[in-house]
Amino acid sequence: MPSADPTSSTLADAGAAALDETARRAILDAVDAAFDRQLAFTQELIREPSLRGREAGAQDLMERAMAERGLELDRWQLDPEEIGTHVGAGAVAISYEGMTNVVGSYEPAETLGRSLILNGHVDVVPDGPHEQWARNPWDAHIEDGWLYGRGSGDMKAGLGAMLFAFDAVRAAGFDPAARIHFQSVVEEESTGNGTLAAIQRGYTADAVLIPEPEEDMLVRANVGVIWAKVRVGGTPTHVREMTSGFNAIDAAIAVVAQLRVLEAEWNAERSRHPHFEHLDHPINFNIGQISGGDWPSSVPAWCEFELRAALYPGMTADEAWARILEQLAIAEAALGTADATVTAEKTGFYAEGYVLEEGSDAERLLGETHEAAFGSPLDSFTTPGYIDSRLFVLYEGLPTLVYGPKTEQIHGYDERTSIDSLRRVTKSIALFIAGWCGVTPRG
Numbered sequence: 001m002p003s004a005d006p007t008s009s010t011l012a013d014a015g016a017a018a019l020d021e022t023a024r025r026a027i028l029d030a031v032d033a034a035f036d037r038q039l040a041f042t043q044e045l046i047r048e049p050s051l052r053g054r055e056a057g058a059q060d061l062m063e064r065a066m067a068e069r070g071l072e073l074d075r076w077q078l079d080p081e082e083i084g085t086h087v088g089a090g091a092v093a094i095s096y097e098g099m100t101n102v103v104g105s106y107e108p109a110e111t112l113g114r115s116l117i118l119n120g121h122v123d124v125v126p127d128g129p130h131e132q133w134a135r136n137p138w139d140a141h142i143e144d145g146w147l148y149g150r151g152s153g154d155m156k157a158g159l160g161a162m163l164f165a166f167d168a169v170r171a172a173g174f175d176p177a178a179r180i181h182f183q184s185v186v187e188e189e190s191t192g193n194g195t196l197a198a199i200q201r202g203y204t205a206d207a208v209l210i211p212e213p214e215e216d217m218l219v220r221a222n223v224g225v226i227w228a229k230v231r232v233g234g235t236p237t238h239v240r241e242m243t244s245g246f247n248a249i250d251a252a253i254a255v256v257a258q259l260r261v262l263e264a265e266w267n268a269e270r271s272r273h274p275h276f277e278h279l280d281h282p283i284n285f286n287i288g289q290i291s292g293g294d295w296p297s298s299v300p301a302w303c304e305f306e307l308r309a310a311l312y313p314g315m316t317a318d319e320a321w322a323r324i325l326e327q328l329a330i331a332e333a334a335l336g337t338a339d340a341t342v343t344a345e346k347t348g349f350y351a352e353g354y355v356l357e358e359g360s361d362a363e364r365l366l367g368e369t370h371e372a373a374f375g376s377p378l379d380s381f382t383t384p385g386y387i388d389s390r391l392f393v394l395y396e397g398l399p400t401l402v403y404g405p406k407t408e409q410i411h412g413y414d415e416r417t418s419i420d421s422l423r424r425v426t427k428s429i430a431l432f433i434a435g436w437c438g439v440t441p442r443g
């Protein structure tokens with residue numbers, strides 16, 4: 001790979017240094033000049049309700065946008081079997097029929113600088129009860145400097161920024177001098193298998209940038225995540241003989257309480273985990289869905305709930321899973337009856353967390369470009385959520401910058417993205433592309 005070749009990075013440094021004030025200005029102005037179009041494109045993307053399994057329309061749009069830019073296109077359906085061979089794979093609990101990744105590749109006439117992957121996910125989480133939204137979640141309306149809609153921040157604003165940042169470099173009269181892969185992936189909100197499939201397909205680069213909604217900051221560390229379905233089994237009877245039965249819903253409540261014991265134990269250990277010690281509650285166990293029973297007057301024989309558990313970097317998913325199963329066994333024993341069964345199966349994320357090593361060239365450059373766009377230094381922070389970056393960091397060893405605009409209510413209602421922040425982040429990314437890849441005068 002070019003990263004092992006010292007000449008390429010020297011040349012890229014020269015390319016970045018060669019970016020004089022006039023060139024920088026031209027790139028920043030080019031972002032402004034196209035910003036209305038960038039917003040319109042982002043709105044169009046938000047209006048595609050790319051819920052899990054329904055990403056095709058949004059991917060069509062991304063594919064078209066990449067084709068218009070003359071990128072070499074690669075679109076393929078995710079293959080659960082191949083994905084399953086990777087240690088970082090999430091459990092596949094749905095059909096991947098029709099679920100595709102789209103990658104557009106830019107190839108320079110002459111390679112002088114370092115290559116780059118710009119990665120974003122097109123899948124969005126469910127919109128929840130519409131009556132809790134001020135407007136329809138798919139309207140993509142703009143009000144008082146905010147762009148609204150499910151997926152506006154997480155992360156369609158970022159997907160648009162990737163493409164329009166690239167445009168700005170070229171509109172300013174330059175061609176990036178290294179290969180760039182633009183990746184629009186699925187499955188980020190459930191397994192991470194989209195980005196994993198792109199890695200398995202052979203895509204790599206000297207650095208990765210993922211414009212997730214990160215409050216104009218750089219992600220330094222994040223947790224791993226496991227999804228599981230926990231099933232509590234009991235004995236059904238008529239309620240008049242309730243005491244002879246076993247209520248699986250009551251039991252599930254007790255099982256959740258036992259999981260909270262483990263959650264508290266892990267949170268109490270936070271001082272032993274660098275980058276997590278200052279957080280009040282870095283480990284969150286969420287019961288996201290629940291169902292059980294068949295009838296109000298029958299003692300329920302079953303209850304199932306969906307668990308999302310977090311783990312610190314440095315703990316493998318296997319280790320965390322073993323500990324969760326151990327806790328469920330404790331819960332089962334505590335129910336005090338042979339009628340009770342507590343079982344669990346993986347349903348999605350099976351992911352380790354990571355810490356981004358400080359002081360990479362990529363981070364240094366982003367610090368400069370952020371300062372140029374925002375007029376303030378780049379801060380980094382720890383996020384207790386999942387990000388696909390773990391795949392590039394843990395398994396590919398690539399400097400991976402997760403950095404993106406200010407947002408509110410992602411995964412909640414009235415999700416929105418700050419338009420001013422998006423504009424500045426786009427400028428920062430445009431300067432980053434030019435600085436990292438180097439530039440040549442547009443041929």
Ligand SMILES: [Zn+2]
Nearest residue numbers: 154155188212
């Ligand atoms: Zn996201």
